[in-house]
Each structure stands twice: as structure tokens, then as C-alpha cells.
Amino acid sequence: MDDVEKGKKIFIMKHSQCHIVEKGGKHKTGPNLHGLFGRKTGQAPGYSYTATIKNKDIIWGEDTLMEYLENPKYIPGTKMIFVGIKKKEEARRERANLIAYLKKATNE
Amino acid sequence: MSSWSRQRPKSPGGIQPHVSRTLFLLLLLAASAWGLTLSPKDCQVFRSDHGSSISCQSPAEIPSSLPADTVHLAVEFFNLTHLPANLLQGASKLQELHLSSNGLESLSPEFLRPVPQLRVLDLTRNALTGLPPGLFQASAALDTLVLKENQLEVLEVSWLHGLKALGHLDLSGNRLRKLPPGLLANFTLLRTLDLGENQLETLPPDLLRGPLQLERLHLEGNKLQVLGKDLLLPQPDLRYLFLNGNKLARVAAGAFQGLRQLDMLDLSNNSLASVPEGLWASLGQPNWDMRDGFDISGNPWICDQNLSDLYRWLQAQKDKMFSQNDTRCAGPEAVKGQTLLAVAKSQ
Numbered sequence: 001m002d003d004v005e006k007g008k009k010i011f012i013m014k015h016s017q018c019h020i021v022e023k024g025g026k027h028k029t030g031p032n033l034h035g036l037f038g039r040k041t042g043q044a045p046g047y048s049y050t051a052t053i054k055n056k057d058i059i060w061g062e063d064t065l066m067e068y069l070e071n072p073k074y075i076p077g078t079k080m081i082f083v084g085i086k087k088k089e090e091a092r093r094e095r096a097n098l099i100a101y102l103k104k105a106t107n108e
Numbered sequence: 109m110s111s112w113s114r115q116r117p118k119s120p121g122g123i124q125p126h127v128s129r130t131l132f133l134l135l136l137l138a139a140s141a142w143g144l145t146l147s148p149k150d151c152q153v154f155r156s157d158h159g160s161s162i163s164c165q166s167p168a169e170i171p172s173s174l175p176a177d178t179v180h181l182a183v184e185f186f187n188l189t190h191l192p193a194n195l196l197q198g199a200s201k202l203q204e205l206h207l208s209s210n211g212l213e214s215l216s217p218e219f220l221r222p223v224p225q226l227r228v229l230d231l232t233r234n235a236l237t238g239l240p241p242g243l244f245q246a247s248a249a250l251d252t253l254v255l256k257e258n259q260l261e262v263l264e265v266s267w268l269h270g271l272k273a274l275g276h277l278d279l280s281g282n283r284l285r286k287l288p289p290g291l292l293a294n295f296t297l298l299r300t301l302d303l304g305e306n307q308l309e310t311l312p313p314d315l316l317r318g319p320l321q322l323e324r325l326h327l328e329g330n331k332l333q334v335l336g337k338d339l340l341l342p343q344p345d346l347r348y349l350f351l352n353g354n355k356l357a358r359v360a361a362g363a364f365q366g367l368r369q370l371d372m373l374d375l376s377n378n379s380l381a382s383v384p385e386g387l388w389a390s391l392g393q394p395n396w397d398m399r400d401g402f403d404i405s406g407n408p409w410i411c412d413q414n415l416s417d418l419y420r421w422l423q424a425q426k427d428k429m430f431s432q433n434d435t436r437c438a439g440p441e442a443v444k445g446q447t448l449l450a451v452a453k454s455q
Contacts (some may be wrong), residue, residue: 005430005431006431008430009374009403009430012348012372012400013326013328013348013350013374016400017276017300017324050154050161050180051154051156051161052152052154052163073165073184073185073208073209076152076163076165076182077152077154077161077163077180077182079180079204079206079228081206081208081228081230081232081252081254081278083208083209083232083233083256083257
């Protein structure tokens with residue numbers, strides 16, 4: 001069972017420096033992730049994305065995020081300083097928890 | 109852009125340049141549409157009003173010269189012990205340089221001289237054991253330096269000379285056992301220091317002394333046994349403090365004394381059986397609202413009268429407590445296995 005609370009801690013520790021999830025919040029170094037699920041890549045209003053992310057034709061959801069967060073650099077040209085949370089079981093669970101938290105928090 | 113276009117692979121004989129460029133662009137479009145696993149044979153180039161962004165992954169060929177308006181360059185996933193010496197020649201407007209996931213073993217001391225406007229340097233996941241003196245001599249504009257997941261066993265203060273504007277220093281995932289004194293003494297603008305996932309057993313007591321205004325301090329995943337009372341005193345505006353996953357058995361009574369705005373404190377997964385009275389007095393409610401919370405789970409708490417101070421504090425901010433069900437008493441026998449919150453409530 002994916003753990004939203006654990007995901008929240010991971011988000012605060014590793015991702016909140018550059019991202020927020022609250023509706024209407026100002027972008028930081030990275031885009032505000034509110035409204036992420038069900039949205040096409042590169043669509044957070046008011047953020048200046050690289051062209052590769054904007055042109056990528058995928059919809060963010062649990063599966064696409066699971067894949068992306070393992071290897072964010074498969075979208076080349078991303079400005080993110082993040083090499084991904086790699087495969088092993090512990091890492092897989094970390095990604096799942098993080099995604100469970102994002103699914104809830106970006107929709108509030 | 110003439111020097112750049114010379115680097116593109118030769119088009120089949122006889123096809124005119126604009127047709128081959130169209131084919132090239134079509135290949136790029138096709139690659140990015142299918143794109144998740146397909147790596148383009150060439151670097152990707154994007155032009156905008158701000159300048160050129162170039163992104164290269166193996167098996168593309170690393171350009172031997174860059175357009176003069178290059179602002180963003182990524183060279184990643186190559187199997188390279190060294191970069192071409194004059195990679196950055198002529199790219200004087202470069203702002204961001206992403207060099208993660210190569211196998212870089214060393215950098216040449218002049219490597220960054222051509223790029224005095226550089227703001228971001230990402231060297232995550234390489235094989236660096238040190239940095240050459242003078243590397244950052246021309247890097248007064250560098251805001252973000254990431255050396256995460258390299259093979260640094262020691263750190264010399266001299267390696268970081270010249271980084272006047274550094275705001276974010278990430279040294280996590282290395283093999284650092286000790287830090288030199290005065291490491292941060294000259295960083296006026298440092299906001300984030302990440303020393304997580306190293307092998308630090310002790311910290312120089314003056315580590316955080318300096319003109320900096322630290323907001324985030326990561327020390328998780330080390331081997332720290334003690335949190336002394338002087339470490340955090342020079343940084344009253346610290347907001348995030350991660351000490352989880354160490355071997356902390358003792359926290360000094362005044363350790364959190366000076367902190368005024370701490371939003372997140374993680375002490376989970378240590379060896380804390382008890383903490384001194386007064387430790388928590390200055391944190392959180394009623395002084396301020398810890399915006400994100402705290403975690404003291406995964407410790408072998410001995411839930412006796414010595415924790416009464418902690419019980420009172422927990423009750424005042426239990427809505428900010430992470431991992432409530434994993435914060436349990438290891439003793440005494442009568443309360444073994446109960447949650448701290450349950451014991452706190454019963455006082």
C-alpha cells in the first residue's frame with residue numbers, strides 16, 4: 001500500500017527546494033506541480049519549460065511518473081538537477097510513495 | 109553558427125544543405141515523438157530568444173565547438189573519464205552546464221575559465237575524487253554546485269575558492285569521513301548545504317560559522333553519534349534540518365536553542381533512548397508553527413519520566429508529527445511497544 005505520508009516526507013526532503021504543490025503558488029526553480037495528474041507535460045501555467053518537455057506528448061499519471069522519476073533524463077534538455085530514483089525495491093517503493101503523495105497533494 | 113554546423117554528420121552526397129537540415133529536424137521530431145528510449149544520433153539543439161540549448165547523450169558526438177549564444181549545455185550518459193579540454197571555448201554566455209552520469213575522473217583547472225557567467229554546474233554521478241585548485245577562479249556567478257554521488261573522500265577548502273555567490277552546495281552521496289574547519293567561512297549567500305549519505309562521524313563545531321544564511325541543512329545518512337550544542341547556534345534562520353539515519357545517541361540540551369523558524373526536523377532512525385529536558389522548549393508551538401513537521405520515529409525511546417518534557421511538546425504539535433505509528437517505546441517493560449503519543453496522553 002503506497003504511503004502518502006512517507007511520500008510527503010520524501011517530497012519535502014528531496015524535491016521541495018525546487019517544487020511546490022499548492023494551488024496558485026509561485027513557481028520556484030521548477031514548476032508548481034498543482035494539477036499535474038491528467039495533464040500533458042510542460043503545461044503548468046506561467047512556467048518557462050524547455051522545448052523537449054513542452055513537446056513531449058505524454059499525460060502525467062502514476063505509470064508515466066513511475067517511469068520518468070526513475071530516469072528523468074530520458075527527456076533530454078531538462079533543466080532538472082535530478083538523476084532519478086533508481087530501480088531496486090527500496091527505490092521503487094520510494095517512487096511509489098512519492099507519487100501517491102503527489103497524486104493527493106497536487107489535486108487539493 | 110557556422111562552426112557548429114561543421115560538426116553535424118555529413119549528409120548523403122549531393123543533397124543540398126537545407127534539405128539535409130530538414131531531414132535532420134524531421135529525425136529530431138520523430139525521435140522526440142517516439143522518444144522515450146530512442147537516443148538521437150546527434151545532440152539536440154533548441155534555439156530561442158535567450159540563446160541555444162544543447163543536449164547531448166551517448167551515442168551522439170560531443171561537439172568540438174559550441175555556438176557563441178549557447179546558454180544551456182547538457183553532456184550526459186557518456187562513458188568518459190575526461191572531457192575534451194576546450195569543450196566550453198567560445199561559449200561565454202553559458203549559464204547552465206549539466207554533466208551528470210558520465211565517468212569523469214578529473215577536471216582540468218582551466219575548464220571553467222571560458223564561462224564566467226555560469227550559474228549552475230551539475231556533476232552528479234561521476235567519479236571525481238577531488239577538484240583541481242583554481243577550478244572556480246572565474247566562477248563568481250556560480251549559484252548551484254552539485255557534486256552528488258562522486259567519490260570524494262576528503263574535501264579541501266581551497267577547492268572551493270572563488271565561489272562568491274554560491275547558494276546551493278550538494279556534496280551528498282560521497283565518502284566524506286571528516287570535514288575541514290572553516291569550510292563555509294566565505295560563503296555569504298549559501299542557503300542549502302547537502303552533506304547527506306556520506307560517512308561523517310563528527311562535525312567540526314565551527315562548521316556553520318560564517319556569514320551564510322543557511323535555510324536547509326542535510327546531514328541524513330551519516331554516522332553522527334552526537335549533536336553538540338554549538339553546531340546550530342550560528343544559523344538561527346535554519347528552516348529544514350535532516351539528521352535522520354545517523355547513529356545519534358545523544359543530543360545536547362541547548363542544541364536547538366537558537367533556532368527561530370525551523371519548519372522541518374527529522375531525527376528518525378537514530379539511537380535516541382532519551383533527550384535532555386528543555387531540548388524542545390524553543391521549537392514549534394507555542395513559539396511558531398512548524399510548517400512541515402517533525403519525525404522522531406525509529407528510535408529506541410525509553411518512555412520514563414525523563415521524557416515528560418517531550419510528552420508535553422508532542423501533545424502541542426501532534427498534528428505535525430510524521431510516522432506516529434512508528435514512534436514507539438523500546439522500554440521500560442510496562443510500556444514497551446506503545447506509541448509515544450499514547451504514553452504522552454496518559455501522563
